[in-house]
Amino acid sequence: MIQNNPDLIKAIRDQFAHVDNCPFQGDRIFFENAGGALTLKTAVGTSSKYAAIPDNQGRDNPAAHALVATIDKAKADMAVLMNAKSGQFFAGESGTELLFRLIRTACVNAPKGAKVIGSSIEHPASRSAARRWSDIAGLDYVNVPHDDATGLVTAAAYTALMTPDVAVATILHASPVTGMGMDVAAISKAIRAVSPDCIIIVDGIQHAAHGQMDLEAYNVDGYAISPYKMFSRHGYGIAWISDKLSALPHDMLIDAAPTGWEFGTRDTGAYATLSDVVSYFDWLGGEVSNEVEPRKRIEAAGRAIHAYETHLTNAMINGTGNLPGLRDMDHITILAGADNAAREGLVSIVVKGMASPDVVTILNNQGIRTHTRKADHYSGNVLDPLGLPDCIRISLCHYNTEAEIAQLLTVLKDLA
Numbered sequence: 001m002i003q004n005n006p007d008l009i010k011a012i013r014d015q016f017a018h019v020d021n022c023p024f025q026g027d028r029i030f031f032e033n034a035g036g037a038l039t040l041k042t043a044v045g046t047s048s049k050y051a052a053i054p055d056n057q058g059r060d061n062p063a064a065h066a067l068v069a070t071i072d073k074a075k076a077d078m079a080v081l082m083n084a085k086s087g088q089f090f091a092g093e094s095g096t097e098l099l100f101r102l103i104r105t106a107c108v109n110a111p112k113g114a115k116v117i118g119s120s121i122e123h124p125a126s127r128s129a130a131r132r133w134s135d136i137a138g139l140d141y142v143n144v145p146h147d148d149a150t151g152l153v154t155a156a157a158y159t160a161l162m163t164p165d166v167a168v169a170t171i172l173h174a175s176p177v178t179g180m181g182m183d184v185a186a187i188s189k190a191i192r193a194v195s196p197d198c199i200i201i202v203d204g205i206q207h208a209a210h211g212q213m214d215l216e217a218y219n220v221d222g223y224a225i226s227p228y229k230m231f232s233r234h235g236y237g238i239a240w241i242s243d244k245l246s247a248l249p250h251d252m253l254i255d256a257a258p259t260g261w262e263f264g265t266r267d268t269g270a271y272a273t274l275s276d277v278v279s280y281f282d283w284l285g286g287e288v289s290n291e292v293e294p295r296k297r298i299e300a301a302g303r304a305i306h307a308y309e310t311h312l313t314n315a316m317i318n319g320t321g322n323l324p325g326l327r328d329m330d331h332i333t334i335l336a337g338a339d340n341a342a343r344e345g346l347v348s349i350v351v352k353g354m355a356s357p358d359v360v361t362i363l364n365n366q367g368i369r370t371h372t373r374k375a376d377h378y379s380g381n382v383l384d385p386l387g388l389p390d391c392i393r394i395s396l397c398h399y400n401t402e403a404e405i406a407q408l409l410t411v412l413k414d415l416a
């Protein structure tokens with residue numbers, strides 16, 4: 001348990017850069033984790049070390065050998081983190097770019113007259129790719145509506161629209177607007193029950209920081225993440241793809257290895273920071289359990305992260321100490337319900353009579369970083385049906401504290 005262990009919370013916070021201060025603002029509480037999580041200090045050091053190395057991979061010299069070994073190790077570490085027993089990991093420009101590449105490849109290889117299915121809850125990264133490439137490939141796009149009240153899409157909702165001719169499916173793992181996590185394994189099972197060979201691609205970008213990734217359980221073909229949202233840094237995305245998706249005809253250099261998906265020279269330092277991230281999860285797993293086997297330690301870390309983040313969001317919603325929670329503040333509405341078991345460290349709210357950007361500014365002036373989601377091309381899919389022009393997104397990670405929640409509640413209470 002993290003919540004009853006102040007020494008562990010301190011040890012966790014000590015491992016992250018800028019945990020309580022911003023180099024541009026000074027002291028600040030960071031509740032903008034859905035926009036980009038804090039960076040591990042080890043990842044900062046590793047990035048700087050590799051940035052200074054001039055050598056390229058694939059040469060016969062000691063530096064090149066070391067770079068290739070670093071990349072191989074990072075991929076093996078990622079396989080433990082995400083429980084991948086087959087398939088491959090590769091880097092791209094961003095999570096968005098990788099989702100486009102995976103979805104595009106799946107669509108252009110789908111049989112004529114096939115269908116693509118996805119949900120209105122998805123981030124535009126996967127929705128836009130699926131809409132654009134289904135059009136180009138002459139495939140019908142089927143939209144599975146999400147539930148406005150819970151901010152979720154369910155396996156049953158996919159089942160209702162599934163047909164055997166669906167060849168490509170997209171799933172959002174966690175929503176950056178509602179904060180709710182979808183049951184990816186159940187949705188994938190529902191899709192495969194009707195179309196067993198469907199290529200299923202998951203946007204895991206928002207979920208990754210909250211622990212508990214299990215590709216074996218999901219039975220999907222692609223899973224994309226953005227490492228800056230998982231304690232590494234900006235500048236690249238990572239995808240895992242199944243052996244089946246790996247082997248489909250895809251953009252690549254003529255005569256290159258047919259299952260290679262990397263484009264050009266790789267950033268070894270980016271890969272190396274992933275090993276730092278996995279080491280961090282491994283360390284945390286050792287702190288919260290007696291497990292010795294690496295995957296078991298990762299699983300223990302994931303459970304502890306989820307439990308502590310739920311504790312923190314409950315404190316925000318139900319109150320902490322003498323402070324009332326958001327549910328008790330008449331001027332505040334919580335999106336997707338106060339009691340929602342699918343919540344992953346994120347609470348979106350609106351304040352009666354106030355524009356969300358103004359609330360975000362007031363919070364910023366008090367040293368509390370949150371973010372406005374507007375009903376634009378990023379979040380309109382969730383906010384428009386609720387009749388909301390915007391909302392305030394408060395997004396946590398397991399290095400946040402109950403004391404930080406108390407400071408947030410103090411400011412929000414006074415907005416009445």
Ligand SMILES: Cc1ncc(COP(=O)(O)O)c(C=O)c1O
Binds near residue numbers: 034094123125226237
């Ligand atoms: C669920 C989800 N998908 C995709 C993206 C886009 O990620 P990136 O900008 O790292 O490509 C985001 C960013 O917030 C996201 O939350």
